[in-house]
Structure formats: structure tokens, C-alpha cells
Amino acid sequence: MDRFVWASGLLEINETLVIQQRGVRLYDGDEKTKFDLGTVVLSTHRLLWREQKKHDCCIALLLSQIIFFEEQAAGIGKSAKIVVHLQPIPPNKEAGPYQSSKYSYIKLSFKEHGQIEFYRRLSEELSQKRWERISVSQPMQSPGRSQAGRVRAAGIVGIERKLEEKRKETDKNITEAFEDLSKLMKKAKEMVDLSKLIANKIKDKQGDISEDETIRFKSYLLSMGIANPVTRETHGSGTHYHMQLAKQLSGILQAPVEEQGGMMALTEVYCLTNRARGMELLSPEDLVNACKMFEALNLPMRLRIFDSGVMVVQLQSHNEDEMIASAVETVSERGFISSEEYAKLVGISVLLAKERLLLAEKVGHLCRDDSVESLRFYPNLFLTRD
Amino acid sequence: MSFEWPWQYNFPPFYSLQPNANTQHKQLAAWCSLVLSYLRHHKLYTIDVLEAQESPLFHNKKIQRKFPIEAIQVVLEELRKKGNLEWIDKSKTRCLIMWRRPEEWGKLVYQWVSKNAMTNSVFTFYELSNGDDTEGEEFHGLEEWLLLRALQFLQSERKAEIITLSDSKGVKFF
Known part of the structure; x- marks a missing residue:
């Protein structure tokens, strides 16, 4: 912050306005400053900050003093920032709001957004360096002198120091970001607990709340997902983990699989499960391994692999013969059917519809007509007729 | 008399080779009998595969299906296995294509010969296949x-003897 000088707030001759943005707070390094609500103005020569209420309070910074700058993404309760790294103070600096500062960088915090465009224009200006070509009448430092300042900061030690600084900054940013994440996760768990509590309360006094509202609330709860998902952290790795996972899966899948007519493609299961788990996502591999456990654990689900390699989860009670019979019946009624039509008719995915028809073909109840139009299935008249 | 197509001819799956072994077996059997009866109806003895694919036998224009x-x-390989x-x-x-195998033809010829009490007589091939008597x-x-093969079969059965005449062939039945 000590690089800023008091300014009139007016642009000089030859100086052009590039972009301005309201609602910007200045940070001295990582600390907030009293310059908390203002308009930041980017000109071809300077970076100005003007207080939004009192227009006479205005400070400025030469663009030539900027070494580099970087974006800092917004977090929860945090505005997006642009971190601007500055050169050391030039010897004959004019008076400014800060006499000294322990930081060599400032931050612009964008409360009302606009940082993306601002960042773009700032990088344009810094690469064009228009302040070097068009000098202004104001007694600014000549570019030459600022160059001298840069030379002093250079050298191997200078570069090393800069790199170190940058590394530290990145480290900090990363830690901050992860802090946010873990906080969010903690909150998510609390939210689920809370919703569970409310759900129980609703159950207890059914009368107080209307049926419609209960249903809506329950649907919210459902989309909140599994309260305490089985994770590698809680259940270790390997078989035990997969066994526990299988048990949980069979619990949550029961209703949706039944709805789908007793069979669900593994991809759908994957999406559904991970949606329900929210934060503790499951890898496809773990899912397959857990599904393979269904049979050994005597759960009401089965992983079935079709000849084509398509994997589905189906209910154990799911009756294949019935399914084939219904497919054959549909085909006989309509004369012939393609898997797309069948999928639409029964309300399952095309993939599963095709598997069903192929299954019926395999046992000899259907036969195929593979023409240029599409693959259609017919009742197997070869076997039934004559 | 026009050729009477079997019901399968207008059944679209007839034109896709069925993956189910059982179904395919029935399908091929139907094709074999269709091919033989079609050729027999039109008295055809040779097939050019590419030409045949465009003929009504393998190409049903009405339902727009063509047998690949x-x-x-x-199908033809199946017919070869059966000796046709x-x-x-x-x-x-x-x-x-022999919609009747040589031995069947031989038997037919011999039946005709014995029915007309012409054993021990000599015929030229032309008389048999194109003569007024037949x-x-x-x-x-x-x-x-094909006639030659049929008679060769009869010869191996000792029911006939093929005689080579100056410009054509003849046969004597016993």
C-alpha cells in the first residue's frame, strides 16, 4: 500500500480511461484497509482508486510499478480478488496514505464482480505498455528511473526471492481453498443430520403439517442423499469395504430399481448412487466390486452381465421368464418392434430394451430383421409356424 | 403355372441370418427348399451368385428385402452338404444346382425305361433328353x-452301359 500516492482523481492529458469498476476494496497485502468502498479506475498509465462517497479521496499507482498480478478465485463469503505485486518504493516518491508497509503486494477485492473483464484489460495494458510510448505532462517518474529500480530487484537473488514469494502465496491459496471445502463438508453432514431430525419430527406429529408439504419435504430429504455413506475411511479397504458398500447399495437401490421394472443399467446405478452420496463419491471400480458382492451376501439384488457386456443391477425376485413373455406379447401385438420403440413403450432405456429383446431372441421366441432401416424384432414364426 | 412362394418369402426376418442356432437351422432349411423349388420351377441348373442376388429368388422387391x-x-454351402x-x-x-441328385434322376430314367419295357434297347442322350418319347x-x-451323371450312377448299379458313338453318346439299358 505504501506505493500509492495521493491523486487529484483527474486524468492527465494523453492519459485515457480503460475501464472502471465500482465496489472494490483495497487490501494491503492480506490486511483490509480503510479504503473499503470505492471505484477502481484503470487508465493507460495508472491504477486509481476513488472513494465512492467522497470524490476528493483518491489514490493512484503507476502501472509501471506492477511486476505481475494474478487472480484469486471467489470462495464462500469471499469476493474474487486480483493480487497485484509491486516493485520496491522508488526513492523520490510523493506523499501517499501509507508511509510504510510490510507487504510488497496489494489486493483488489471485487464485491460487485467485474473482476474478469478488469483482469483482462489490466493484462492488455501491461503487455502494451502504452505509458512508455505516450508520456504525460505530469511530473511522473520517467520510465528509465523505474527501470533502474527493477534492475536492483533483479539478479539471481531477486528472482529467487520472487519465486519463493510466489510459491508461498500459492501454498496459502491452496490451503485456504481446502479449508473452505472441509468446512462445507462439515456443514453438509450437519445439514443431513438436521434434515433427518426434522423428518423424524414430521413423522411424530403428522397432523401439524399438511400432507402435501410432507411429501415435498421428503423429496428434498431424498435428494439430500445418504446420511452416513460407507467410505474407505469408515470401513477400511478391500473386501470388508465392498461388503458394507454392497449392503448399503442394496438398501438404497431397492425402490428405484423396482420402479424401473426390476432392472437398471450399471451406469444409471452409478449416477444415482453418487448423486445420493453427495460428497463421498464412489469410483466405478468400487461400485462394480460392491455389486459383485450382492450374491455372496444374500442381498435381494444381483449384478448381471449380458452377453454384449452390458452390466445391470436387477432384483433377485426379478423374473426373467415373465419379462421375456411380456416382450414376446408386445411384439406379437404389434407385429414387430425395434428396441427404440420398445424402450418408449415400456419406459426403460434403449440399452435395456435391446437386451430384453435379445434375450427373448436367444431363447427362440423372437427373430430379427436386420435391414437398412433398423434392427427389428418379429415373433419367431420360423419355429412356431408350420 | 406361376411359382408359388412360401410364406417365409414375405416375412422380413427371412432375409437376416438368424443368430439363434435353432432358428437359423429352420431358416436355412426353408431357404434350401425355396432355392431348389424355384430352380426346379424355372428348370435352371446353374446359379451365378451375384446375378442370383438380384433375381426375385433372393430379392423381394415388395417388402424391400435382399438376402445378403x-x-x-x-445357404448354398448347406445345399452342397446335402449333395444338391x-x-x-x-x-x-x-x-x-441339382434339384434332384444324379441318383434320383437315374432312378427316374430307369423307371420310365422299365415302364415302357425298353430295357435292352439303346438310346442316344439326345433321344432321352429331347426325344418325342420322353x-x-x-x-x-x-x-x-446331369444326364451323364445320372446314367453313370445307373452304370455303377449295372442297370445301364454308356456307349460312346461317333459324335454323341448313347446308352443301353439292361
Whole structure:
């Protein structure tokens, strides 16, 4: 912050306005400053900050003093920032709001957004360096002198120091970001607990709340997902983990699989499960391994692999013969059917519809007509007729 | 008399080789019998596979289905196994079709001979296949190569003897 000088707030001759943005707070390094609500103005020569209420309070910074700058993404309760790294103070600096500062960088915090465009224009200006070509009448430092300042900061030690600084900054940013994440996760768990509590309360006094509202609330709860998902952290790795996972899966899948007519493609299961788990996502591999456990654990689900390699989860009670019979019946009624039509008719995915028809073909109840139009299935008249 | 197509001819799946073994077996059987009866109706003895694919036999314009060439090969191979077909060239583009096998033809010819009490007489091949006496018989119009094979069969059964005459062949029945 000590690089800023008091300014009139007016642009000089030859100086052009590039972009301005309201609602910007200045940070001295990582600390907030009293310059908390203002308009930041980017000109071809300077970076100005003007207080939004009192227009006479205005400070400025030469663009030539900027070494580099970087974006800092917004977090929860945090505005997006642009971190601007500055050169050391030039010897004959004019008076400014800060006499000294322990930081060599400032931050612009964008409360009302606009940082993306601002960042773009700032990088344009810094690469064009228009302040070097068009000098202004104001007694600014000549570019030459600022160059001298840069030379002093250079050298191997200078570069090393800069790199170190940058590394530290990145480290900090990363830690901050992860802090946010873990906080969010903690909150998510609390939210689920809370919703569970409310759900129980609703159950207890059914009368107080209307049926419609209960249903809506329950649907919210459902989309909140599994309260305490089985994770590698809680259940270790390997078989035990997969066994526990299988048990949980069979619990949550029961209703949706039944709805789908007793069979669900593994991809759908994957999406559904991970949606329900929210934060503790499951890898496809773990899912397959857990599904393979269904049979050994005597759960009401089965992983079935079709000849084509398509994997589905189906209910154990799911009756294949019935399914084939219904497919054959549909085909006989309509004369012939393609898997797309069948999928639409029964309300399952095309993939599963095709598997069903192929299954019926395999046992000899259907036969195929593979023409240029599409693959259609017919009742197997070869076997039934004559 | 026009050719009467079997019901399968208008059944679209008839034109896709069925993956189910059981179904395919029935399908091929139907094709074999269709091919033989079609050729018999039109008194054809050779097939060019590519030409045949465009003929009404393998191409049903009404339902816009054409039997694919690979599937035709499967059917013809099936016929070869049954003894109704012989390839003319190695690349299997042309073949001889015997909708009656040589021994069956032989039997037919011999039946006619014995019915008309003409054993111990001599015939030229031309008399047998194109003569006035055989008019109305099934083997009337039989191509010479096939007739020769039929008579060769009879010869091996000692019911006939093939005699080579100056410009044509003859046969004596016993």
C-alpha cells in the first residue's frame, strides 16, 4: 500500500480511461484497509482508486510499478480478488496514505464482480505498455528511473526471492481453498443430520403439517442423499469395504430399481448412487466390486452381465421368464418392434430394451430383421409356424 | 403355372441370418427348399451368385428385402452338404444346382425305361433328353452333364452301359 500516492482523481492529458469498476476494496497485502468502498479506475498509465462517497479521496499507482498480478478465485463469503505485486518504493516518491508497509503486494477485492473483464484489460495494458510510448505532462517518474529500480530487484537473488514469494502465496491459496471445502463438508453432514431430525419430527406429529408439504419435504430429504455413506475411511479397504458398500447399495437401490421394472443399467446405478452420496463419491471400480458382492451376501439384488457386456443391477425376485413373455406379447401385438420403440413403450432405456429383446431372441421366441432401416424384432414364426 | 412362394418369402426376418442356432437351422432349411423349388420351377441348373442376388429368388422387391451375399453363401454351402450343389469355380461365384441328385434322376430314367419295357434297347442322350418319347417326363430337357451323371450312377448299379458313338453318346439299358 505504501506505493500509492495521493491523486487529484483527474486524468492527465494523453492519459485515457480503460475501464472502471465500482465496489472494490483495497487490501494491503492480506490486511483490509480503510479504503473499503470505492471505484477502481484503470487508465493507460495508472491504477486509481476513488472513494465512492467522497470524490476528493483518491489514490493512484503507476502501472509501471506492477511486476505481475494474478487472480484469486471467489470462495464462500469471499469476493474474487486480483493480487497485484509491486516493485520496491522508488526513492523520490510523493506523499501517499501509507508511509510504510510490510507487504510488497496489494489486493483488489471485487464485491460487485467485474473482476474478469478488469483482469483482462489490466493484462492488455501491461503487455502494451502504452505509458512508455505516450508520456504525460505530469511530473511522473520517467520510465528509465523505474527501470533502474527493477534492475536492483533483479539478479539471481531477486528472482529467487520472487519465486519463493510466489510459491508461498500459492501454498496459502491452496490451503485456504481446502479449508473452505472441509468446512462445507462439515456443514453438509450437519445439514443431513438436521434434515433427518426434522423428518423424524414430521413423522411424530403428522397432523401439524399438511400432507402435501410432507411429501415435498421428503423429496428434498431424498435428494439430500445418504446420511452416513460407507467410505474407505469408515470401513477400511478391500473386501470388508465392498461388503458394507454392497449392503448399503442394496438398501438404497431397492425402490428405484423396482420402479424401473426390476432392472437398471450399471451406469444409471452409478449416477444415482453418487448423486445420493453427495460428497463421498464412489469410483466405478468400487461400485462394480460392491455389486459383485450382492450374491455372496444374500442381498435381494444381483449384478448381471449380458452377453454384449452390458452390466445391470436387477432384483433377485426379478423374473426373467415373465419379462421375456411380456416382450414376446408386445411384439406379437404389434407385429414387430425395434428396441427404440420398445424402450418408449415400456419406459426403460434403449440399452435395456435391446437386451430384453435379445434375450427373448436367444431363447427362440423372437427373430430379427436386420435391414437398412433398423434392427427389428418379429415373433419367431420360423419355429412356431408350420 | 406361376411359382408359388412360401410364406417365409414375405416375412422380413427371412432375409437376416438368424443368430439363434435353432432358428437359423429352420431358416436355412426353408431357404434350401425355396432355392431348389424355384430352380426346379424355372428348370435352371446353374446359379451365378451375384446375378442370383438380384433375381426375385433372393430379392423381394415388395417388402424391400435382399438376402445378403454372405447369407446366400451359407445357404448354398448347406445345399452342397446335402449333395444338391457343386461349385464350378474355386472362388465360389458360380455353381451347378441339382434339384434332384444324379441318383434320383437315374432312378427316374430307369423307371420310365422299365415302364415302357425298353430295357435292352439303346438310346442316344439326345433321344432321352429331347426325344418325342420322353415328352412330358420330368427328365425331359435335362442338361447333358446331369444326364451323364445320372446314367453313370445307373452304370455303377449295372442297370445301364454308356456307349460312346461317333459324335454323341448313347446308352443301353439292361
